[in-house]
Amino acid sequence: MADQVFFYRLSRKFVDEQFDVPEEAKEVMYYSLAIGHHLGIVDCLRADLVCSQDGYRNWVAKLPAGSEARRKMExxxxxxxxxxYREHCHMLACAFDRLRKAEGRLSESELGWTDTFMDQLTALYNDPHMYLMIRSR
Structure with missing residues (x-):
């Protein structure tokens, strides 16, 4: 499956308590969680979008050459x-929205990918603890 691209969205987090952690260490772990660090956290990622690498390459190539959005996605x-992360949302959403509105630029598949990606960006913007990961398996 190395020729596929997976768009994972953080769906939930939980503390991995598989090991017997000393009480002093638990205090540090929970404190670090409270201030935003991910010590002892297991992220559960769900693939919302899967496409081929060739499809991904062609889709991203339709973003303006030299743009920050294209650089990020490439x-x-x-x-x-x-x-x-949340700080990428505005830049990516604007770029993909312009691409979506450019008549005839996207194939039917690419339009679906764009809609799904825009939904992911909206969810990310609304939940600052979430993030997206785009990777091959």
């Missing part, structure tokens, strides 16, 4: 993984 092609 990062997957270089590193086989990118993470999208």
């Amino acid at each position: 990062g997957f092609l270089t590193f086989s993984e990118i993470t999208v």
